[in-house]
Amino acid sequence: NAGVMQNPRHLVRRRGQEARLRCSPMKGHSHVYWYRQLPEEGLKFMVYLQKENIIDESGMPKERFSAEFPKEGPSILRIQQVVRGDSAAYFCASSPSSEFGANVLTFGAGSRLTVL
Amino acid sequence: EDKVVQSPLSLVVHEGDTVTLNCSYEVTNFRSLLWYKQEKKAPTFLFMLTSSGIEKKSGRLSSILDKKELSSILNITATQTGDSAIYLCASPPGTYKYIFGTGTRLKVLA
Numbered sequence: 460n461a462g463v464m465q466n467p468r469h470l471v472r473r474r475g476q477e478a479r480l481r482c483s484p485m486k487g488h489s490h491v492y493w494y495r496q497l498p499e500e501g502l503k504f505m506v507y508l509q510k511e512n513i514i515d516e517s518g519m520p521k522e523r524f525s526a527e528f529p530k531e532g533p534s535i536l537r538i539q540q541v542v543r544g545d546s547a548a549y550f551c552a553s554s555p556s557s558e559f560g561a562n563v564l565t566f567g568a569g570s571r572l573t574v575l
Numbered sequence: 576e577d578k579v580v581q582s583p584l585s586l587v588v589h590e591g592d593t594v595t596l597n598c599s600y601e602v603t604n605f606r607s608l609l610w611y612k613q614e615k616k617a618p619t620f621l622f623m624l625t626s627s628g629i630e631k632k633s634g635r636l637s638s639i640l641d642k643k644e645l646s647s648i649l650n651i652t653a654t655q656t657g658d659s660a661i662y663l664c665a666s667p668p669g670t671y672k673y674i675f676g677t678g679t680r681l682k683v684l685a
Contacts, residue, residue, distance in 0.1 A: 463617065494673075501579075501663065501675035502618075518672070550618070563609065564673065568617040 461486070463567035464533075465551050471573045478538040478545070480570040484553030491534045492564065493519075493526060496548040505549075508534055541574045548572075577602040577668045581676035588654055589684050596649040596679045598664030608647050610638055611663040613678065618663055621649070654683045 464483040472478050484491050490509055494502040504518040508528035519526065523541075528534040538545055548571045552564040582597045600608060607625045611618040622631045624640035624647060631638050635658075638649045651658055661678040668674065 492673075494675075499677070501677040502665075502673070503675070504672040507672070515672070563620050563623055565620070566611075566617040 463488075463551055463553050463565050465549075465567035465570050467570060468568060469571050469573070471575060472541050473575050474542055475540050478541050478572055478574075480536040480538075480549050480551075480572070481533040482536070482551030482553075482567060483533040484551075485565050488553035488555050488565070490554045491528050492552045492554075493534075493536050494550045494552065496550060496569070498547075502550060505536075538572070541572070543574045546572055546574045577666075577674045579664055579666055579674050579676040581662075581664050581679050583679060584677065585680040585682070587682045587684065590655055592654050592683075593650065593652045594654060594681060596651075596662050596664075596681070597646065598649070598676055599644075599646040600664075600666045600674075601645060602666045602668040602674060604668050605642070606667060608640055608664065608666045609673075610647070610649050611665065613661040613663055614659075621662075651681075654681075656683050656685050659683045 463485050466481050492507050493505040495505055496502045506516040506519045506526045507514045511530050523539045525537045548569045550569045551567045554564050579600045607623050609623045610621040622638045627640050627642035635652045640647045659682050661680050663678045664676045665673040
């Protein structure tokens with residue numbers, strides 16, 4: 460069981476470039492969540508997806524950020540025209556269902572984005 | 576607004592000491608409170624608490640929930656350097672979004 464796999468682990472981009480972060484959920488998990496962790500802050504919810512569906516993107520900035528979880532392949536968090544304030548650790552988590560009262564999120568190791 | 580607050584923000588102890596980490600919460604439709612350990616990799620799950628007053632234990636770590644006080648504590652006895660990490664507390668309100676505290680950064684000195 461490989462767990463939640465995220466790549467790249469580290470990504471450096473210049474202002475204005477695009478960042479693509481990938482997440483493969485644990486085997487058997489069909490629910491994916493993205494969280495962002497800014498320095499000295501807690502994890503903040505960004506978006507919740509199921510296969511081919513965005514269920515809740517209320518935590519994601521409306522501009523420049525998008526997420527998808529296609530039928531085949533990993534979930535992608537895409538940040539266009541990155542700015543320095545996007546520098547953070549982006550964590551993906553997965554669960555077998557969305558019943559948080561009964562299921563525990565399993566996290567990936569995170570992707571650390573640095574914007575120069 | 577739903578929130579989870581952890582204290583202290585950071586803690587430095589010596590090996591063998593016992594530490595108590597605190598977490599207080601204000602969430603709508605409370606269902607559970609979870610503790611995670613975060614090192615330089617994925618946050619790893621420690622405990623999920625749903626019932627007040629029932630201690631969960633795993634080795635030298637234990638945790639308990641107090642629904643009356645809207646709080647939880649995480650105890651680590653006989654600390655080791657390998658316990659050095661950020662300990663995160665989280666609670667999902669009635670929906671599916673975990674609300675995380677900012678964490679307690681624990682450093683255990685040899």
